Amino acid sequence: MKKVIHLGPGESQGGIATVMNNMKSNTPNGYHSEIVNTHCDGSIIQKINVWNNARKLLKRKIRRKDIDIAHIHATHSISWWRKADLKRICKKKSIPVIIHIHSGRFEEFCSSFFGLTGYLVKKILSSGCKVVILEERWRGILRKWIPEDSIVIPNPSYKKISRENIVRKKLHILMLSRNSRGKGHKFAINILRSLESKGVDAKLIMTGITQEEIDSKNRKSVEGKGWVSEKEKKELMLKSDFLIMPSQFEGSSMSVIESMTNFLPCLVSPASSQTIGIDELVIPLDNVEEWSEKIISLSNQDEYDRVVNLITVQSEKYSIENNIKNINSLYDEITRVKLQ
Template sequence: MTGRAPRTLWVSTSTTTQGGIATCVRTLSATGLWERWGVRHVATHRDGSSATKALTFARGLVRYAAEMVLRRPDLVHIHMSSAGSFVRKAALAWLAYLLRVPVVLHVHSGRFHLFHDRAPAPVRRVIAATLSRADVVIALGELMRSRLAAIAPDARLTSLPNPVPISPVTRRPAGAAPHVVFLGRIWDKKGAFALLEAWAKVGAGGGHLTMAGDGEHERARTTARELGVADSVTVHDWLSTAQVDELLADADVLALPSENEGQPMVVLEAMSRGLAVLATRVGGIPEIVSDGVEGLLVPSHDAGALADALGDLLADEGRRRALGEAGAARARAEFAADAVSARIEGIYHEVLSGRGQRARGPVSSPSLRSDT
């Protein structure tokens, strides 16, 4: 790199894709990190049909190979999830390993350990080898870092929070009917229908619930009608970034009673805007939301606790505001995009200076042989 600007290659889903990885990539790209590190982005996945996804990966693979051979980046930063995302990104990581290009693997999935544990033994070996061979593996929080360490004890792991752009805190008029928002896939694993049942149990508390995201929209609308709360519930399809901003600016509480999570971007976005958070005590959520400080945390699959916490927030405007103010302060102090971007740059410097790299022997792909 002496005498020239760095060349960095980022690989992820398309920045127009729905979900947390695309949001993370978009947020970091706006900090100036890409300009300072000469980042070129390759998309290997996007929303759409199976044919669209296959074509996107094929095109991404060709472009990635061309970038690696013709431009030869100084560093590759690969954003991956689990399941199919891991398969795609592992293939790209091993090409970089073979060409001896430093690799940073950024693991976003809160269910990665479950994907590993349920995989056949040969696939588990591939997973462990892929993590161990990377120069650095970034986990979203300490819980995920410890789970990855159990999978690949030799991997060089660090934890990093998701970045959040700091938005103005908007306050709704005092005495306004409380507005609760759910953002994410509308299905059981995100707790969408448990939230509707809790909403009905507390009698809507004089407020309004807005649900938005992909998933089972008609089932949600039907459930709201059957529970007698259709008048106080609005169900949207997936919203654009601008529409999400407008929705959060007019909300008091973000509710996310998921079965499992990594470090959900929507929680950080809500905190940065001064919303109180109602979520389950799962995955990385307790690392970013302290129960009773920035929000209320309840056990997963505990309908009574969820309804009680929801009722408390609907009934107490002062508490909602206090939790929201604490969340906004923490988001600014710990999760601001510029601060996360600076930490990533520190990782890059460490990797490229040689302190983050191990001595390299001959490189070979992990074995795919079955156990005997």
Template sequence: MLLVRHGKQGLDFMASRVLMVGPSPEAWGGVATVEKNILDAVASTGREVHFVATMRDGSKFTKILMFPQAFFEVRRELRQCDVCHIHTALGMSYKRKYLICKEAAKANVPYILHVHEGDFENQYEHMGAEEQTKVRWMLQNASRVIALSEEWRSYFVRKFELANIVVLENAVFVPQEVSEQKDPTKFYFLGRMCPKKGVDTLLRAVRCLLLTHPETKVMLAGGGEELESYQQLANELGVGRNVEFLGWADDLMKARLSDECLTSVLPSDAEGLPMCVLESMAAGCASIATRVGGLPSLIDDGVNGLLVEPRDPEGLAKAMSRCIEAPDWARMIAQRGRQTIIERYSMKAYLKKLESIYEKVARGSE
């Protein structure tokens, strides 16, 4: 029998035994942020989800050594749980999670596959036949597949004919108060320094923007193997003095950036529903993002944020210029964006939806 625990802050959570598996919540990136938010929200109800980390930041050797230990812990914990909640992307992530899914199926424990990969369609198409077969097996044998938006739900239904898919849009904790002193000439970016995040597009947009707004400053918070190449590109484009590469951002740095900057920018080629955009909107920043993944479901262009096309430096520069030239308008956009998060993407509503998914999976109901 499933029981409901009544906890702090008005949050309730089902007392079914849940095993959650994914990268460490202390790792860098959006998946870890989602996990951390869930675990913090559940903890506020007075109970816990047992979490097993299959990956931590570190050397390749460290990651290789970690997984066998995690796998045997998962095998042990599957004997005493009702539901296994598995977070995955593609790349190396799916290879680890495929083994976890097989083990859950072997133990007759229903599993939920929470798909975070924003570039899923492209990556899947470039996989070999054997890899595609494994991905299809994971999706089709899950009790539920969680998609991050209606756009992604439609893709999974169309591509894999899934009947077990539900939409659970990412959510964030909303700050009680936000800064009133945000500078319209300052922008910030959060994300891994890699091509699919559109870092080169942002740097080229800055070059366009400096022609009319030489006072512009852009802070880029994120790491990755290509960080140095982007620093070099910034110098080659002549924007090195106007951009600052900060490395990975912890919670304190994120708070500082959202306090200082009126606008956040994420010019990605592909996304699910990025946590950094939700967080910036919750913090009262105007958000400029690309028209990809679940972002059109979140942002109504010109109403609660701004949408631009990917790989369009001129279009991105134009959107950034609007925020500089019309700061009162940008602040109005930011206020509407924050209200959107409060009404649709708060952790309290998210936890209720997740609770319902767990209950149905644990009971074997449709």
């Protein structure tokens, strides 16, 4: 049985950890996988210690021949250069490498420093690895820097809850996200305010920010949950009527994907248009009123049921079964190339 090591932020907050753990739990037949965590959400010192331990563990596994494939999960900025170092370590010992790009800001990253970053990225990806992107759109966006034979593998998810799909009188609107630049927490509050101005009784629940971080004037109808566990996330999806994702950047939002696989209607910005694959649920970020009006129109039970059916069909591409097939083909290919 061949050994796959997933290298990345497997224990950190965010969608990449969810993807890594889903892949670990659903490894194709003939392969065994484990996660080597490269990041933590603590102090700088803690981050450095976790990183150094990950490098040492990787080198030890290589020495002991306890690795057949290195599956590296990367984003941008410092994360990218750390993962490039892991790729260099593996390439030196002829370990097949997969670079799995999760970032929604990779184009911006490659364009930095007058294009020098992109030049170095292209050089790193030009040999000794297979590149995975999350959606077909990234092939065009990143064409200057990634190999032509890069492959698309959607993030996997599975059905976690059974919802009744009945719209409540008081709408519960959910936003599942980290509190980072471009995620749209303030925009989400503006959507709620627009709904209230139209006489809609609604509540907004947001992860990524705590209740203390919300202005006192908004605390009556806005609930900040901070970071939540998987169990809490399931409960939030179960109690919600809609998910909103008004973000400026997304690689391929796990929050949207998980909502789709659990049949929770979601409205998204253009950054998640290919993720959701339903044009009528994609709304621009220049018009708060359009978001609130769409929520109101979909609150009609017949419309709600129609959208749930659309999402159900689209969610099939994110099934665990499809991911296992895609990953199995990738692993077989990369090990076959090594044997040749």
